[in-house]
Amino acid sequence: MFSDSEENYLKTIFHLERQFKDGVSTNAIADQMQTKASSVTDMMKRLSDKNLVNYVKYQGVTLCDKGRIAAAAIIRKHRLWEVFLVEKLDFSWDEVHEVAEQLEHIESEELIDKLDKLLNYPKFDPHGDPIPNKDGNFPVRDKVLLSDLSIGSKGICVGVKDTSSSFLKYLDKNGIALGKSIQVLEKEDFDHSQKIKIENEVLQVSQQIASNLYIKTTH
Numbered sequence: 001m002f003s004d005s006e007e008n009y010l011k012t013i014f015h016l017e018r019q020f021k022d023g024v025s026t027n028a029i030a031d032q033m034q035t036k037a038s039s040v041t042d043m044m045k046r047l048s049d050k051n052l053v054n055y056v057k058y059q060g061v062t063l064c065d066k067g068r069i070a071a072a073a074i075i076r077k078h079r080l081w082e083v084f085l086v087e088k089l090d091f092s093w094d095e096v097h098e099v100a101e102q103l104e105h106i107e108s109e110e111l112i113d114k115l116d117k118l119l120n121y122p123k124f125d126p127h128g129d130p131i132p133n134k135d136g137n138f139p140v141r142d143k144v145l146l147s148d149l150s151i152g153s154k155g156i157c158v159g160v161k162d163t164s165s166s167f168l169k170y171l172d173k174n175g176i177a178l179g180k181s182i183q184v185l186e187k188e189d190f191d192h193s194q195k196i197k198i199e200n201e202v203l204q205v206s207q208q209i210a211s212n213l214y215i216k217t218t219h
Helices: 004-016 026-033 037-049 065-089 096-103 109-118 165-173
Strands: 053-055 061-063 154-160 181-187 194-198 201-205 213-217
Touching: 004 026, 004 037, 004 061, 004 065, 026 037, 037 053, 061 065, 065 096, 065 109, 154 165
Parallel strands: none
Antiparallel strands: 053 061, 154 181, 154 213, 181 194, 194 201
16 A cells, blocks of 8 residues: 555654654654655655645644554554564564564555464564554553662563664673563662662663663562
């Protein structure tokens, strides 16, 4: 129904709308997609003609209902493929994004529905991000950043804010993974680093690390 390029733009706008509530600027889209603002403008006109976005020059871009449904479907495919790659093909969580970027453009709705069923209808991908269902509805899970927890707080690691390969490799190296129990032991006033207990291991983490880990609190 849409070209790969159109799908990439729709997905990018969807994610940026969380930061820009009043409309996403073409410059923000260009920065995210590493392209020229003039190229973004041309694409916005094309997507507007297809009733996928609301675009007014100099006023930003928002998704129409049709565009939002299409974007959710692309995200669903991407995150289901990530689950498949990790669970069925033993990819590590720092490897799956680029492969899923290619697989998300497969058009067969029947294939994706069967993939969803095969994986037993997962609600979250390997990075803890929510997977929308067939109707485009995203599951909700209470979570806070590790950096926001107080001393003594306990919880379970349920997601990451930074999905870069380097960050995920750092987590693997230090035994931090989804499902692991975490407790805040100490917090430094000077640099806001934290001493945490992961299962039975004690680790010192920087503020940057703590501000990129999502925790579901248990105490």
